[in-house]
Amino acid sequence: xxxxxxxxxxAPAEGGDSSVRILHRLDVQExxxxxxxxxxxxxxLVLDVETTGLDFERDAIxxxxxRRFRYxxxxxxxxxxxPYEWTEDPGKPIPPEIAALTGLRDEDVAGRFIDDEAATRxxxxxxxxxxxHSRFDRRWVERRLDGAQGLAWACSMEQIDWRGRGFDGxxxxxLLCQAGWFHDGHRAGADVxxxxxxxxxxxxxxRTALADLLERSARPSWVVRAVGAxxxxxxxxxxxxxxxxxxxxxxxxxxxxxxxxREEFWLAANVYSTSAxxxxxxFEEISPTTxxx
DNA sequence: GGTTCTCTCGGCACAGTGTC
DNA sequence: GACACTGTGCCGAGAGAACC
Numbered sequence: 001x002x003x004x005x006x007x008x009x010x011a012p013a014e015g016g017d018s019s020v021r022i023l024h025r026l027d028v029q030e031x032x033x034x035x036x037x038x039x040x041x042x043x044x045l046v047l048d049v050e051t052t053g054l055d056f057e058r059d060a061i062x063x064x065x066x067r068r069f070r071y072x073x074x075x076x077x078x079x080x081x082x083p084y085e086w087t088e089d090p091g092k093p094i095p096p097e098i099a100a101l102t103g104l105r106d107e108d109v110a111g112r113f114i115d116d117e118a119a120t121r122x123x124x125x126x127x128x129x130x131x132x133h134s135r136f137d138r139r140w141v142e143r144r145l146d147g148a149q150g151l152a153w154a155c156s157m158e159q160i161d162w163r164g165r166g167f168d169g170x171x172x173x174x175l176l177c178q179a180g181w182f183h184d185g186h187r188a189g190a191d192v193x194x195x196x197x198x199x200x201x202x203x204x205x206x207r208t209a210l211a212d213l214l215e216r217s218a219r220p221s222w223v224v225r226a227v228g229a230x231x232x233x234x235x236x237x238x239x240x241x242x243x244x245x246x247x248x249x250x251x252x253x254x255x256x257x258x259x260x261x262r263e264e265f266w267l268a269a270n271v272y273s274t275s276a277x278x279x280x281x282x283f284e285e286i287s288p289t290t291x292x293x
Numbered sequence: 294g295g296t297t298c299t300c301t302c303g304g305c306a307c308a309g310t311g312t313c
Numbered sequence: 314g315a316c317a318c319t320g321t322g323c324c325g326a327g328a329g330a331a332c333c
Contacts, residue, residue, distance in 0.1 A: 136312050
């Protein structure tokens with residue numbers, strides 16, 4: 001565990017003691033922020049849900065929070081909107097471990113419901129919806145809100161190269177800590193603000209985390225499936241980053257749009273040149289509206 | 294023909310990291 | 314604790330070869 005190379009302003013303690021770091025309590029304020037305040041032409045939205053568990057069939061959302069922000073072409077946040085938070089009665093007791101984790105008790109959610117129309121309108125007003133683990137949040141939101149399908153999603157956990165940027169781990173609280181802040185985690189509103197703060201974070205090259213995220217999210221990509229690949233090339237595929245899909249019984253990987261042609265050549269030379277029963281690769285386009293489903 | 298060994302072809306278990 | 318995903322390494326069923 002190291003905080004030495006995170007490229008952020010974690011303040012040394014008073015007196016210059018380098019063995020001590022000071023963390024600031026996170027307090028994201030509504031209103032214009034930074035250079036070019038308020039002028040960003042794009043609208044992003046950070047969202048987080050708290051649920052009674054992880055089972056999409058049996059469990060339910062108990063809290064949904066979101067906050068919009070404006071950002072400019074450089075990925076700099078220029079204005080932060082007011083927070084939106086709803087709690088919802090799941091119709092059954094909140095499990096003790098979830099109550100301990102989130103601080104939400106049965107009486108906090110009793111008789112309360114998410115305003116479907118307002119929440120859906122809020123989500124649809126954004127160019128991109130961002131969550132810290134969109135594979136989780138997207139499924140819950142699309143299941144709960146009828147009008148929330150087909151939005152462009154990005155993931156602050158998966159689509160920012162935190163390790164490459166000098167951070168350890170990917171958990172929200174730990175990333176925030178390395179950026180010099182702490183918050184009261186595991187409440188939806190607090191986690192939304194934590195993500196916004198991380199997106200504002202400037203790396204050593206001056207780019208923000210949001211800029212990295214938007215660039216990676218906007219890149220079209222392709223799921224390549226080595227359909228019919230012979231077993232003899234499985235280790236070759238694995239070493240190139242392909243993964244086995246048990247359901248479809250194919251090796252697959254995701255490549256950027258500009259890597260597709262190179263991948264086709266590689267497959268032709270290394271996989272399909274030797275495989276008598278090969279059927280040939282398939283390519284499925286992936287975009288922000290189809291990721292994390 | 295019966296038994297044992299070896300190889301093939303995935304499949305599975307587990308650890309680590311993330312979410313609630 | 315439950316679940317998802319990734320990476321790594323080992324396991325197992327079935328087929329064929331080798332041996333008696």
